[in-house]
Amino acid sequence: MRHIRLRLRTSILFILATLTIFFLITLNTLIWSTNELEQVEENRDIPIPPGVIPFWSAINHQNIYDIHATSVNTIFIRPSNISQRRVEELYELIRNAKNDDTQSVDKEKLFPIDSTWSFDKLVEQQQAHDNDDTNKQTPETHADTADSAAKTTKTTIRPDLTTSAKSVSEYDKIQLRNYVHQSLAKWKKEHQNDKIINLADLMHDELLRDEPSRLNTTWYEFMKTVNNLRVYDPNSSEFKRLLNHLQNGEVIEASEMSQGTQIKVIFDLPDGFEALFKPYRVPRNYQTLPDHFYFSDIERHHAEIAAFHLDKILGFYRVPPLIGRLVHITRDIHEKATEELAKTFFISPANNTCFRGHCSYYCDTSHAVCGKPGDRLEGSIQVLLPRPPEIEWKKITHPYRRSYSAIRKAKWESNENHCYDEVFLNDDYHNRLLLDMMDLSAFDFLIGNMDRHHMMRIQTFGANSALIHLDNGRSFGRYDHDELSILTPIRQCCLFRYSTFARLYRVYRQGLSTLLSRSLENGEQLRKILVDEHLTAIDRRLGILFAHLDTCIKTYTVKGVMIDDGID
Template identity: 45%
Template structure:
């Protein structure tokens, strides 16, 4: 969906100059509601976003940690990270030192072993570092300004390392804290892959006609010499994400099929793609969507819409915490591919269920109103990455445009579908 509007948006910092009239009217109603005035969700037009987010964090619930990790000894950052995984967030947003040290180790510690991730359909490596920690490495396959062709199906897209990095930062600035810490890293193919890699990987290393060191690995898609990753002459950049602790205990399920997943078939459509009542008939009322879970799916829908990710087929969670825990946000290599296209189907969960978490909506409204836009706060966060700049300017512009579209979908639920405010916008205490 490409948007054209004569309405000019004036809030400072926004790269999008387009105002969404439905969003503007909805926000006016939001600011005048008695249950918003004098609450933590009240808007102050002069208050910067990071201050607003800090106020919300004060209400964040403290959850338990995984018992089986509490007694593990060691002070390596990856161990401290895994021990600190909480029922309500993947990492503690208040512990800036641990997060920064973990990212630094992922970026700089020597690689002692390189393996192919056989669970991935594309070329992904598992790197073991000298302190015993592991990281998931995705090499650079696409330039930052390379757009995905409109004629290409989502399941044929090549993954982008920049999307993984940007998605982690976006998850963080939105206050979700559900995405694995991720940072850019430079690898030396000779030292970090050829000399320490498993045979299946090192057997694919070769020199190009101009003398650059290349490899192509082994996987289902794009793993042959025609799609080789080549260094300059042997240096490559990519993203590396922290390895997560086990998502299950005693064989408890830690994986859910996404109810709005796609068919991965050019000729087949899923039920939700042809039935706007899908949420009411096939999702609401199901036991696996009780408690906070359905609202978490709405958060994931918002997140995927912002980055343009159509490749969400399964979701995982830490079953050690039971049902009252968050859904992980991970595997975002197919985001940020189309800056001019807004994937409205990614918002199908929110549109069909007419549901959003109040804290999520409040953040979006704050970013829409300013003074800080989403593109601004995300770009500021991304400056810390050693491979910056991470996102092409056009993708930053798209983020600001998409914020207004999410708010419009919520507005339509109330004004067009005649849903009650409290049915659509739910405060479940999750920040």
């Protein structure tokens, strides 16, 4: 009997122990599963690290104003191949050479040309060779995108854009380079005493005759600060009033910009101002995917804002003033929209007000611009300068324009002599335009802009007019890549302004990324325009730019590279 009771107790204890273990395992499993669910919920609020946001989902991503940058990608390291000490040495060399130039050095003696050599004869020879090559190929309409290139029929003979003209000889290179130096010196002598012209003076008589009321507007006062050397004066009261006007002025009418690959809205503002509004499309930490071509990249409003501040810090003042703005998508756009634009508005499944507009890219309901959250929409708003017929503009095809094709390259991409074969042989560049293009190349490299197919300037000012740095929305696409091909004009031509180098050296000493970060924080209501990785990339790219100039100077000497054309 006692044995039976012992067995019974043992069985009961075993069963209890088993049940206890089972209960503990079940409880632990439940706790672990609950913890995983909580982690998933928490991770929804954590910003996705830069570079991993899918392109299509990025367009529909919730608007982020206070995004935090992740730690810098330590895998990507591109040394600039130049030390701070070498930059200081370059500055001393260039400053001393600049001082020598002020003593009226004879450029004809410094850059002599053989008496038997003729620029016109060289041009004729190159043109004859180009004509022979053209006759051997069937002409074809240029394709601007990968999609249009794919539509070409199989029977069409496509001209090879990588085939370059017959390169000039080494002897001709030396003579041609000296000829360009002498031409730039003559240009400076002819134009160094030119009077500065402003837009208000150019438009005064016509306005007085046709629209005298516009002469008493803040718009006209701002036009007095727009001249042939810059598009605004950063220290003027008109500039500060303009930014306030852009940011807070009531929208009278909203219409679409007729040209362009992506949606842009023109705002009519009080007192005669027109402004270009580029809406929010992707988060600040979105990176252009490596497989995406430059011509199909999304335009970013925060890139426009950052490019304007960088242009101002560098002292170019060639990007028309713009600022970030929060708008009410219903009150400021939908209710003020033209009939054509208003037809594209709809309410999304998330109950947000959206519009798609009309353009070549991303103007459909799957890529619509929506208020997020609610009716709130941020964007960049830029003053529009007068357009024809009030003012004549000149659109110049960039000699280093990309092919805008997925399967072809441009000539300059496979011809290291392109500057000599094309640019130096074109007398349109034997003036300030050549050096303005070098400034633009340096600016585009710092902001990572590959989409510079044309250069623009106001023709009404005449030939002595600076380029205007328009349309920078495809810049700041990647911080983990430095597109060295943007520097090809500088690398191949090896000509650069003294004054531009001085500006770059000044911001280098002060810390370019620090200056840009402060400017964005103090001048913008929108938060965190650039993530920290982009700021780091700008400093890195400035070093790479100095390294390219150092290589040029080692090849051609300081005076053979640095040009004093009288531009401060």
